[in-house]
Amino acid sequence: MAHAEGQQHPLGIYIKVWILLFVVSGFSYAVDYFDFQGYTRWSLILLFMFIKAGYIISVFMHIKWERWALSAAILVPPSVLLVFIGIMAIESNYTFLTRILNFGPG
Amino acid sequence: MSPQKSSAAAAQPVELKPGLIGLAEDWSSDQRAFKNVSWGKAMMWIFLLSDTFIFSVFLISYMTARMSTAVDWPPVSEIFALSFGGDPIPLVLIAIMTFILITSSGTMVLAVNYGYRKDRKKTVILLLLTALMGASFVGMQALEWSKLISDGVRPWENPFGASQFGSAFFMITGFHGFHVSVGVVFLLLIARKVWRGDYDTEKKGFFTSRKGNYEIVETMGLYWHFVDLVWVFIFAFFYLW
Numbered sequence: 001m002a003h004a005e006g007q008q009h010p011l012g013i014y015i016k017v018w019i020l021l022f023v024v025s026g027f028s029y030a031v032d033y034f035d036f037q038g039y040t041r042w043s044l045i046l047l048f049m050f051i052k053a054g055y056i057i058s059v060f061m062h063i064k065w066e067r068w069a070l071s072a073a074i075l076v077p078p079s080v081l082l083v084f085i086g087i088m089a090i091e092s093n094y095t096f097l098t099r100i101l102n103f104g105p106g
Numbered sequence: 107m108s109p110q111k112s113s114a115a116a117a118q119p120v121e122l123k124p125g126l127i128g129l130a131e132d133w134s135s136d137q138r139a140f141k142n143v144s145w146g147k148a149m150m151w152i153f154l155l156s157d158t159f160i161f162s163v164f165l166i167s168y169m170t171a172r173m174s175t176a177v178d179w180p181p182v183s184e185i186f187a188l189s190f191g192g193d194p195i196p197l198v199l200i201a202i203m204t205f206i207l208i209t210s211s212g213t214m215v216l217a218v219n220y221g222y223r224k225d226r227k228k229t230v231i232l233l234l235l236t237a238l239m240g241a242s243f244v245g246m247q248a249l250e251w252s253k254l255i256s257d258g259v260r261p262w263e264n265p266f267g268a269s270q271f272g273s274a275f276f277m278i279t280g281f282h283g284f285h286v287s288v289g290v291v292f293l294l295l296i297a298r299k300v301w302r303g304d305y306d307t308e309k310k311g312f313f314t315s316r317k318g319n320y321e322i323v324e325t326m327g328l329y330w331h332f333v334d335l336v337w338v339f340i341f342a343f344f345y346l347w
Binding site: 005007010022028033035042052053055060067069077081084085092099103104 | 208
């Protein structure tokens with residue numbers, strides 16, 4: 001079996017990902033430093049966030065080398081959170097609207 | 107089938123197929139779905155999955171509070187700015203904390219690697235470095251909390267804007283800081299065991315009575331990387347958004 005002795009991989013890939021995480025964190029900080037606003041800001045934040053999260057999960061947490069049985073059990077269930085986010089976004093828009101209508105200055 | 111034949115068949119290792127076919131075969135197989143993964147590592151993953159949901163619920167409740175408030179959200183970038191004699195630099199402490207946590211993830215991953223190579227000295231040093239950076243992270247968070255508290259931020263009100271800001275901040279960063287603190291304690295415990303050579307002599311754990319081995323360093327690493335991962339999301343959604 002390939003990983004009978006646990007997850008052992010050459011150090012090079014860890015060092016490369018480590019440097020990459022540093023650089024991308026620098027980019028996310030730059031988004032705030034250069035004060036991007038609106039959709040540019042949000043899409044850049046999400047892009048850098050997913051790059052970082054993806055590399056941490058796949059390389060540092062070894063999901064890249066695990067069998068699909070494990071990686072699917074870990075990665076598929078959180079996708080229901082998208083539905084939850086959608087439901088709560090609709091709910092909060094409604095709350096916001098009623099607050100404006102009932103307590104608004106107009 | 108003769109007894110000899112069936113025992114020969116049992117000794118034959120089952121071939122594990124890759125990809126989607128492997129997934130279907132693993133999940134529909136006898137006894138265990140996670141082949142070549144020890145129960146300890148699988149359970150750490152299941153725990154981290156449940157923790158994912160806890161942190162997601164916190165972040166979603168923060169989203170709900172922020173989207174539904176009619177009052178402006180406080181200017182996060184300015185609140186978390188610090189000045190070193192000159193103009194205030196936005197989010198500077200948070201940026202330093204982010205880099206420290208990423209660095210500690212790097213030392214952790216190297217500790218796992220040297221653990222499997224049974225290089226005790228390097229593993230202990232790297233684990234202690236990771237713990238030290240975790241502790242300094244918590245220290246900076248304490249600094250940040252005291253600064254905000256002295257600025258008048260409370261879970262129910264703050265002078266900067268929407269009153270939900272305080273409760274979201276203290277709840278989310280507090281729970282994450284608690285995770286880091288617990289991680290530091292466990293890093294120190296495991297560093298001590300590696301130092302004593304528990305995993306070379308396969309000394310039994312006092313609680314589980316199972317033979318120790320270097321895989322525990324990898325399991326510890328999963329937890330530590332998860333803490334770093336959660337910070338990536340908190341940094342993006344709470345501090346930058």
